[in-house]
Amino acid sequence: MQSTMQKLRQLNLSQYVVYIGFLLIFLFFAVTLGNDGFLTQRNLTNIVLQTAPITIMAIGLVFVLAAGEIDLSFGSIVAVAALGSAVVLGDYPLFVGVLAGLGIGLAIGFFNGVLVAYLRLPSFLVTLATMGLFAGVARSMTDLRSVPVLNESFVNMFGSGSLFGVPSLVLWTIGAVALGHFVFRETKFGAHVLATGDNARAAQVTGIKVPHVRLLVMMICGGLAGLAGLLYAGRLQAARYTLGESDLMTVIAAVIIGGTALKGGKGTIIGALVGSLMMGMLNNGLILMGLSVSDQMIVRGVIILIAVAISLRDVNN
Amino acid sequence: MDLSNTQAADVLQLTNIHKAFGGVVAIEDFSLNLKAGEIVALVGDNGAGKSTLIKIISGVHAPTSGTIAIDGKETSFKDATEARASGIEVVYQDLALADEQAVYMNMFLGREKTKGPFGQLDRKGMVQETEDLVKELDVRIPSAKTTIRNLSGGQRQGVAIARATHWATKLVLLDEPTAALGVAETAKVEENVAALKERNLAVLIISHSLDQVFRLSDRICVLRRGQQIGVRETAKTDKNEIVSMITGV
Numbered sequence: 001m002q003s004t005m006q007k008l009r010q011l012n013l014s015q016y017v018v019y020i021g022f023l024l025i026f027l028f029f030a031v032t033l034g035n036d037g038f039l040t041q042r043n044l045t046n047i048v049l050q051t052a053p054i055t056i057m058a059i060g061l062v063f064v065l066a067a068g069e070i071d072l073s074f075g076s077i078v079a080v081a082a083l084g085s086a087v088v089l090g091d092y093p094l095f096v097g098v099l100a101g102l103g104i105g106l107a108i109g110f111f112n113g114v115l116v117a118y119l120r121l122p123s124f125l126v127t128l129a130t131m132g133l134f135a136g137v138a139r140s141m142t143d144l145r146s147v148p149v150l151n152e153s154f155v156n157m158f159g160s161g162s163l164f165g166v167p168s169l170v171l172w173t174i175g176a177v178a179l180g181h182f183v184f185r186e187t188k189f190g191a192h193v194l195a196t197g198d199n200a201r202a203a204q205v206t207g208i209k210v211p212h213v214r215l216l217v218m219m220i221c222g223g224l225a226g227l228a229g230l231l232y233a234g235r236l237q238a239a240r241y242t243l244g245e246s247d248l249m250t251v252i253a254a255v256i257i258g259g260t261a262l263k264g265g266k267g268t269i270i271g272a273l274v275g276s277l278m279m280g281m282l283n284n285g286l287i288l289m290g291l292s293v294s295d296q297m298i299v300r301g302v303i304i305l306i307a308v309a310i311s312l313r314d315v316n317n
Numbered sequence: 318m319d320l321s322n323t324q325a326a327d328v329l330q331l332t333n334i335h336k337a338f339g340g341v342v343a344i345e346d347f348s349l350n351l352k353a354g355e356i357v358a359l360v361g362d363n364g365a366g367k368s369t370l371i372k373i374i375s376g377v378h379a380p381t382s383g384t385i386a387i388d389g390k391e392t393s394f395k396d397a398t399e400a401r402a403s404g405i406e407v408v409y410q411d412l413a414l415a416d417e418q419a420v421y422m423n424m425f426l427g428r429e430k431t432k433g434p435f436g437q438l439d440r441k442g443m444v445q446e447t448e449d450l451v452k453e454l455d456v457r458i459p460s461a462k463t464t465i466r467n468l469s470g471g472q473r474q475g476v477a478i479a480r481a482t483h484w485a486t487k488l489v490l491l492d493e494p495t496a497a498l499g500v501a502e503t504a505k506v507e508e509n510v511a512a513l514k515e516r517n518l519a520v521l522i523i524s525h526s527l528d529q530v531f532r533l534s535d536r537i538c539v540l541r542r543g544q545q546i547g548v549r550e551t552a553k554t555d556k557n558e559i560v561s562m563i564t565g566v
Binding site: 182186187188190191192194195198199201202203205206207208261265266 | 397398401407409411412413414415416417418422423426427428429431435436437438
């Protein structure tokens with residue numbers, strides 16, 4: 001009896017909420033929108049393609065949250081990286097443009113990370129400030145103008161292309177999830193991230209280089225936001241300061257619903273993937289239902305609230 | 318006292334340790350030797366400098382002056398990692414466990430076993446070693462895969478001591494290991510501490526419970542306001558003497 005109770009307690013509901021929620025929302029749209037094209041292969045593929053940048057950002061955020069920090073600035077990083085890459089691609093070959101986008105992401109992540117890890121400023125405040133700062137940078141970079149991306153191989157690689165019939169955005173998603181999952185779940189570094197977020201003092205006295213871990217997770221998040229910027233620029237064949245602007249809530253919701261703890265020490269990359277797909281599906285379904293933009297926002301907000309409440313229900317027990 | 322112990326080289330040798338934080342003297346001229354397989358209790362009132370001393374030995378603080386020798390070799394630890402590399406483990410008052418992680422991950426925290434070309438965590442190996450160790454030390458936990466959060470206070474303490482036991486090759490420092498525990502759990506932890514002695518480790522234990530000190534220790538060292546009042550062999554002293562040494566009356 002005792003052991004059954006203990007097993008039930010350990011069977012953490014939050015780990016499964018995302019899968020149940022995903023299925024419920026899928027079934028609901030399948031039934032109500034079955035005749036409106038929701039179930040077509042084209043539409044379902046589209047959901048995955050549109051979700052790719054969200055998933056990539058979510059992976060970075062899992063590392064940051066699991067380490068007990070937060071990053072609010074990744075949306076702004078997306079815009080700066082996409083614009084930077086698009087501008088560079090105007091004059092330079094593919095790889096320089098890619099390096100520019102990823103480099104910008106990593107550099108901003110490094111900046112955040114140094115302030116958080118070595119000056120011990122709260123990550124919430126640091127990234128709240130850099131979110132605004134780099135949103136401003138994105139606006140001033142091209143005076144609010146959007147920059148077209150004409151480099152065809154870039155567009156193929158990060159947008160409309162495919163390899164062996166698999167769309168490149170799907171490949172990026174699979175690659176990032178697989179690598180992220182491996183690093184997070186199977187390596188010493190992943191274990192150190194979890195320990196740091198769980199009990200930083202315990203991590204430190206057992207020899208884990210806690211500041212190093214904090215710096216690296218901020219850089220991973222920044223770098224992946226840079227990659228998300230490239231994916232946006234590739235798919236839209238243009239970069240604009242608005243890219244990533246409205247993704248903050250979506251990504252945080254996807255990660256939390258996926259089963260990553262806001263207070264650190266717990267996280268899952270696969271959960272974040274399913275959470276991201278769930279958010280994408282929700283978006284898609286609400287549009288197909290013909291809801292106005294404002295109604296979509298309200299319904300999405302309510303559903304996120306319910307999902308987050310259920311995922312966090314057992315945290316305090 | 319056991320003769321074989323007196324003949325062995327001293328594991329830890331503290332000589333004229335002095336520690337000041339700014340102008341405040343925390344430890345004044347402290348000297349103590351510890352032998353393998355010996356338990357020495359460090360007693361004194363709050364603020365006597367016991368925890369500071371533990372931090373000096375474990376490399377968290379450097380002494381202002383004085384020397385630390387391990388196995389007769391003088392050393393100065395740059396940080397706690399160096400002290401750990403020399404075989405010194407600490408069981409902290411707050412246990413330093415990561416609550417959301419499994420027992421086996423805590424056992425190997427910062428020293429995870431890996432395998433394969435990509436440095437994958439060897440979970441199976443870590444679980445196995447943990448299971449063997451908790452069985453040997455008779456720490457009763459449901460499984461090595463249990464999350465720390467789901468353990469009782471005594472079980473957590475058992476895990477913290479098991480971790481120190483696993484990694485220590487010379488010396489274990491315990492800071493108030495039973496402060497928050499009930500009677501049965503305290504007895505269990507005391508067994509774990511006694512097991513350290515059987516493994517021929519030197520043990521320095523801070524405790525406020527004189528009953529416990531008299532049950533466990535070979536010698537008792539008294540600190541009062543940073544000053545070393547004296548060291549007594551447990552078998553040749555009594556509570557009255559120790560209490561008057563602690564309080565100064």
